[in-house]
Amino acid sequence: xxNAIPNVSLAQRAWAIRRNALRMGEVQGQGYIGQAxxxxxxxxxxxxxxxxxxADDPGWEGRDRFCLSIGHYAIALYAALIEAGILPEDEIGTxxxxxxxxxxxxxxxxxxxxxxxxxxLGHGLGISVGIALGLKxxxxxxxxxxxxxxxxxxxxxxxxAVMSAVxxxxxxxxxxxxxxxxxxxxxxxxxxxxxxxxxxxxxxxWHAQSVDGNDIDAVKAAFDTARTHAxxxxxxxxxxxxxxxxxxxLEDREIxxxxxxxxxxxxxxxxxxxxxxxx
Amino acid sequence: xxxxxxxxxxPAHIARPxxxxxxxxxxxxIASLDAEGRETVTAPFGHALVDLARTRDDxxxxxxxxxxxxxxxxxxxxxxxxxxxxxxxxxxLMSAAAGLAxxxxxxxxxxxxxxxxxxxxxxxxxxxxxxNLPVKIVCALPGLTTGYGPSHQATEDLAILRGMPxxxxxxxxxxxEIDQATRAIADHPGPVYMRLLRGNVPDVLGEYGYKFDIxxxxxxxxxxxxxxxxxxxMTMRTLDAAKRLKADGIDAGVLHVPTIKPLDEDTIAAAxxxxxxxxxxxxxxxxxxxLGEAVAACLLRRGVTPxxxxxxxxxxxxDAGALPTLHDQYGLSVDAVTTRVKAWxxxxxxx
Numbered sequence: 001x002x003n004a005i006p007n008v009s010l011a012q013r014a015w016a017i018r019r020n021a022l023r024m025g026e027v028q029g030q031g032y033i034g035q036a037x038x039x040x041x042x043x044x045x046x047x048x049x050x051x052x053x054x055a056d057d058p059g060w061e062g063r064d065r066f067c068l069s070i071g072h073y074a075i076a077l078y079a080a081l082i083e084a085g086i087l088p089e090d091e092i093g094t095x096x097x098x099x100x101x102x103x104x105x106x107x108x109x110x111x112x113x114x115x116x117x118x119x120x121l122g123h124g125l126g127i128s129v130g131i132a133l134g135l136k137x138x139x140x141x142x143x144x145x146x147x148x149x150x151x152x153x154x155x156x157x158x159x160x161a162v163m164s165a166v167x168x169x170x171x172x173x174x175x176x177x178x179x180x181x182x183x184x185x186x187x188x189x190x191x192x193x194x195x196x197x198x199x200x201x202x203x204x205x206w207h208a209q210s211v212d213g214n215d216i217d218a219v220k221a222a223f224d225t226a227r228t229h230a231x232x233x234x235x236x237x238x239x240x241x242x243x244x245x246x247x248x249x250l251e252d253r254e255i256x257x258x259x260x261x262x263x264x265x266x267x268x269x270x271x272x273x274x275x276x277x278x279x
Numbered sequence: 280x281x282x283x284x285x286x287x288x289x290p291a292h293i294a295r296p297x298x299x300x301x302x303x304x305x306x307x308x309i310a311s312l313d314a315e316g317r318e319t320v321t322a323p324f325g326h327a328l329v330d331l332a333r334t335r336d337d338x339x340x341x342x343x344x345x346x347x348x349x350x351x352x353x354x355x356x357x358x359x360x361x362x363x364x365x366x367x368x369x370x371x372l373m374s375a376a377a378g379l380a381x382x383x384x385x386x387x388x389x390x391x392x393x394x395x396x397x398x399x400x401x402x403x404x405x406x407x408x409x410x411n412l413p414v415k416i417v418c419a420l421p422g423l424t425t426g427y428g429p430s431h432q433a434t435e436d437l438a439i440l441r442g443m444p445x446x447x448x449x450x451x452x453x454x455x456e457i458d459q460a461t462r463a464i465a466d467h468p469g470p471v472y473m474r475l476l477r478g479n480v481p482d483v484l485g486e487y488g489y490k491f492d493i494x495x496x497x498x499x500x501x502x503x504x505x506x507x508x509x510x511x512x513m514t515m516r517t518l519d520a521a522k523r524l525k526a527d528g529i530d531a532g533v534l535h536v537p538t539i540k541p542l543d544e545d546t547i548a549a550a551x552x553x554x555x556x557x558x559x560x561x562x563x564x565x566x567x568x569x570l571g572e573a574v575a576a577c578l579l580r581r582g583v584t585p586x587x588x589x590x591x592x593x594x595x596x597x598d599a600g601a602l603p604t605l606h607d608q609y610g611l612s613v614d615a616v617t618t619r620v621k622a623w624x625x626x627x628x629x630x
Contacts, residue, residue, distance in 0.1 A: 108410060116410075
């Protein structure tokens with residue numbers, strides 16, 4: 001794992017990802033900051049423990065592919081790509097602006113390191129099936145990580161992809177479900193998602209794990225298990241995350257899909273984060 | 280609760296059938312497209328793809344449980360390790376094709392035109408077209424080529440798909456053109472939707488020395504009184520109709536437009552701008568949003584205003600029945616085309 005620099009802990013990486021995301025949120029005065037803060041620990045493990053890539057060559061053929069199905073999580077992925085050195089930090093101020101490489105919904109044509117265009121939900125896992133098939137055709141040992149949301153579990157196309165991945169024995173495909181139990185109109189479990197989620201995937205033929213997505217050691221162990229699992233089947237890690245994790249006054253706010261942050265609160269959130277910087 | 284008036288067709292609206300007379304008339308999807316005894320070629324798409332794959336390792340085939348019905352089974356048999364049976368799942372068919380294209384392959388994805396255009400639209404838009412990926416979507420049963428009714432009749436596929444940026448839309452006429460177009464779209468850098476005639480496909484354009492060019496509409500033969508501007512299987516019909524009209528002293532030309540989008544506007548406008556002839560568009564598609572409207576808009580934009588008529592399917596859900604019957608009923612048969620053109624010439628001579 002060439003990207004694991006021993007003197008920077010995963011907790012520090014997650015902290016930096018949260019900070020980058022908050023700074024982008026401040027630029028626009030809005031953004032899916034609740035999701036970004038919630039998924040930061042999982043992204044830290046993805047980019048600084050699990051994945052192989054070259055920061056100066058985002059299209060390197062040997063890279064692990066990270067496919068972001070949830071386009072509105074772009075703010076979170078940009079924050080990770082900046083921390084990984086794939087995107088320069090000085091582009092933070094362009095987030096969501098005209099001519100920016102960082103549009104508010106993630107699109108492959110705009111951003112180095114953004115593998116697919118997400119946003120129309122229920123697409124990413126199917127595209128990842130195709131990428132995984134293509135890698136196998138090329139005998140390329142890279143993994144495909146596909147990050148999707150619990151809300152996307154309501155899309156029929158997600159389940160087409162779930163079945164297809166099993167049919168093709170895609171042991172190079174790792175799905176990461178951000179289960180924060182929040183979709184646009186309310187709790188995901190009040191709509192179509194069922195808990196526990198993992199047995200459903202197991203019944204379809206996947207290797208499934210469910211972890212506390214804000215426990216870095218647990219997430220790290222789950223990624224290791226997913227990558228080294230021997231059976232010829234796709235793997236899913238259901239990451240139970242807390243929206244707005246790390247900023248207590250936002251965590252306590254009535255949780256909604258689109259967190260409202262008052263103009264003066266961005267600085268307050270950044271100050272709280274800075275005080276809690278891991279050593 | 281008060282329910283509104285119900286305008287659905289119910290079984291009570293349908294008259295009892297008369298006993299069948301004469302030759303076999305079937306609604307089977309394999310019904311011949313051409314009763315005139317033309318030579319046919321079997322599975323021209325499948326054989327062209329096999330031929331292409333001999334020299335191109337990047338070509339792979341995917342289908343959603345319709346390989347036998349899109350002639351992709353020929354490819355599957357020749358290259359089983361390059362064939363992906365995706366199951367009855369059109370979303371992952373398109374998404375996985377996009378993923379394979381991202382990894383450098385040239386996927387040919389097949390299903391029926393109704394399922395690609397109606398069911399899989401968002402997946403074609405966002406996974407394939409928005410990224411301009413070289414996925415080739417090849418679909419059987421375009422327009423009215425089955426008697427199964429609206430579930431299988433893709434009468435609005437061109438209208439749906441013409442709205443999609445980056446997508447090239449092709450409606451080939453015959454076996455010769457399908458063979459040539461299959462090779463051409465494999466070389467085309469972006470996404471393509473191609474309507475497919477499958478099974479035993481009549482050969483029509485071969486006798487005219489035709490060479491498919493993805494960018495061009497081509498005059499198959501010229502005529503002074505009427506100009507048909509047609510695509511797909513309607514070019515078979517207009518060529519035959521032109522022969523019939525000739526016998527009645529009417530000189531009809533046929534401009535074949537295989538590529539519906541992008542439209543070869545220069546050639547169409549130049550041909551339709553020749554004064555003194557009636558322009559008749561002819562398409563195996565709804566009158567809404569297909570070739571006819573595309574040509575009409577092109578001509579108006581360019582200030583070309585010939586006398587103009589459209590042969591197309593009505594903006595309706597069509598009946599089930601035998602295909603030859605339906606082609607007569609809805610105006611796509613040679614008889615129907617010939618009759619209507621004569622009537623139009625009698626009513627409103629070209630200006």
